[in-house]
Amino acid sequence: MIETQASKLRQSFLDDPSRPIYHFLPPSNWMNDPNGLIQWQGKYHLFYQHNPDEAIHRQMHWGHAVSDDLIHWDDLPVALAPTPGTLDGGGIFSGCAINHNGTATIFYTGVNEGNTAQVQFIATSSDNLLNTWQKYDGNPIIKDVPVEANQTSDFRDPFVWKEDETWYMLVGSEIAGQGGVVFLYQSDDAINWDYMHPLYSAEEDGLGNVWECPNFFKLDDKWVLIVSISRNDKTSEVVYFVGQYENHRFIPETMRTLDHAYLYAPLTIEDDNGRRLLWGWIREGRSEEAYATAGWAGVQSIPRVLSLDEHNNLLTEPVPELEAIRRENTHLSDFSDNDSFNIETKGLALDIVAQFEVNHDSTITFSLACSADGNIGTEIRYNATLQRLTVNREKSSNNPEDEHSNHSVEHHLYEGETLDLRILLDASVIEIIANKRTSITTRIYPTDFAHNFLRLSGNDTILKRLDIYEMPSIWSLETG
Numbered sequence: 227m228i229e230t231q232a233s234k235l236r237q238s239f240l241d242d243p244s245r246p247i248y249h250f251l252p253p254s255n256w257m258n259d260p261n262g263l264i265q266w267q268g269k270y271h272l273f274y275q276h277n278p279d280e281a282i283h284r285q286m287h288w289g290h291a292v293s294d295d296l297i298h299w300d301d302l303p304v305a306l307a308p309t310p311g312t313l314d315g316g317g318i319f320s321g322c323a324i325n326h327n328g329t330a331t332i333f334y335t336g337v338n339e340g341n342t343a344q345v346q347f348i349a350t351s352s353d354n355l356l357n358t359w360q361k362y363d364g365n366p367i368i369k370d371v372p373v374e375a376n377q378t379s380d381f382r383d384p385f386v387w388k389e390d391e392t393w394y395m396l397v398g399s400e401i402a403g404q405g406g407v408v409f410l411y412q413s414d415d416a417i418n419w420d421y422m423h424p425l426y427s428a429e430e431d432g433l434g435n436v437w438e439c440p441n442f443f444k445l446d447d448k449w450v451l452i453v454s455i456s457r458n459d460k461t462s463e464v465v466y467f468v469g470q471y472e473n474h475r476f477i478p479e480t481m482r483t484l485d486h487a488y489l490y491a492p493l494t495i496e497d498d499n500g501r502r503l504l505w506g507w508i509r510e511g512r513s514e515e516a517y518a519t520a521g522w523a524g525v526q527s528i529p530r531v532l533s534l535d536e537h538n539n540l541l542t543e544p545v546p547e548l549e550a551i552r553r554e555n556t557h558l559s560d561f562s563d564n565d566s567f568n569i570e571t572k573g574l575a576l577d578i579v580a581q582f583e584v585n586h587d588s589t590i591t592f593s594l595a596c597s598a599d600g601n602i603g604t605e606i607r608y609n610a611t612l613q614r615l616t617v618n619r620e621k622s623s624n625n626p627e628d629e630h631s632n633h634s635v636e637h638h639l640y641e642g643e644t645l646d647l648r649i650l651l652d653a654s655v656i657e658i659i660a661n662k663r664t665s666i667t668t669r670i671y672p673t674d675f676a677h678n679f680l681r682l683s684g685n686d687t688i689l690k691r692l693d694i695y696e697m698p699s700i701w702s703l704e705t706g
């Protein structure tokens with residue numbers, strides 16, 4: 227019944243050219259952060275910040291979907307809804323899930339109706355599909371913001387892990403006048419929690435006001451702290467620190483940006499194969515009016531496998547499971563030319579894998595989603611002289627209300643390295659990952675598109691490999 231309703235809703239958006247077909251998004255309405263990721267009895271469960279009634283960020287619930295392969299998802303009923311008149315009456319904000327001695331347990335932030343307090347809640351499920359959840363009678367399990375925060379309104383997004391027999395929790399917050407912080411708690415039973423101290427905090431301005439959605443985990447022989455930085459000027463950024471963890475204090479060695487555009491509030495889990503997987507919310511780049519009218523907003527990234535290199539770079543790669551759904555392939559290798567190569571494809575759903583040998587004056591440009599008259603198109607360009615990767619969205623659509631700003635970041639190649647690009651284009655979504663370490667995830671809203679092009683220029687710029695796969699819809703829907 228629920229599934230039928232969900233597929234009817236999905237069906238109703240089939241003619242919307244901006245709606246992705248191989249990325250996860252809810253049947254309709256609003257979605258933001260991934261929540262409560264857990265592999266339970268072999269199946270991957272994705273919960274997500276969701277407004278089931280409209281396509282705007284209001285009255286947050288946890289939506290729910292389940293998958294066997296990380297790519298195809300079945301919609302399940304909304305997992306958690308606010309209880310009016312209680313401390314989560316204003317919304318169920320972000321959090322995580324754990325296996326607590328065989329019981330699936332969710333940790334989330336409850337927001338009261340006046341939106342003046344954020345407190346930590348738990349809920350448990352006793353059915354195998356995690357369809358139904360019971361909020362714990364003794365909620366909230368953590369009510370007061372540590373005094374040193376010097377503020378009482380921002381305190382959210384619990385992230386829980388186990389070391390030996392002890393549970394630890396991070397909660398994102400702000401130390402007023404100083405900046406973002408992640409507070410550390412410990413517990414023997416995952417219900418009663420003792421505050422310890424900040425695991426880490428911003429030591430200077432510029433690292434944001436509130437740190438949201440913390441993640442903390444060991445990767446190889448280092449520890450990684452990911453925080454989503456929210457600034458009072460409404461800008462935001464996801465950063466990761468790599469360092470050491472001693473005596474329950476984090477000592478960072480490096481800090482870098484995880485994504486240079488729209489990917490926000492990521493959440494990670496370790497799956498049964500021991501892989502650390504990351505999902506991130508890809509926000510909209512069109513006006514609130516446009517997405518509220520469209521009836522849907524927000525997309526999840528394709529889950530990415532994380533690893534570290536010897537330079538403390540956090541490497542991200544779309545899960546290999548994505549490769550199993552690839553369709554027609556255009557393959558080209560050892561092509562070096564100053565001309566442009568026209569990539570003929572039927573739609574706007576592509577997985578592109580490209581490798582180039584570059585020289586000091588090489589320029590490599592993909593022009594995607596171009597209209598037949600050439601007036602519309604989005605350029606992804608690597609300039610080897612400047613060592614910069616740029617996404618030019620000035621002509622991405624002809625709607626001035628859409629965001630048209632460019633993203634431009636340094637991308638240095640190490641000695642002897644080729645330029646390796648992975649580009650996932652899916653209607654309005656573009657995920658670009660260069661050499662696994664520079665990520666630009668953005669949105670475009672063309673309504674008129676016919677071609678894609680690749681152009682190489684400069685001496686000795688060589689295309690080593692280009693594979694362009696057309697991608698199918700992950701939903702079984704009937705097309706007109």
Ligand code: DQQ
Pocket residue numbers: 258259275286319320321335382383438439454490491
């Ligand atoms: N989104 C949630 C919060 C989180 C923010 C609310 C990050 O829990 O801090 O929808 O996007």
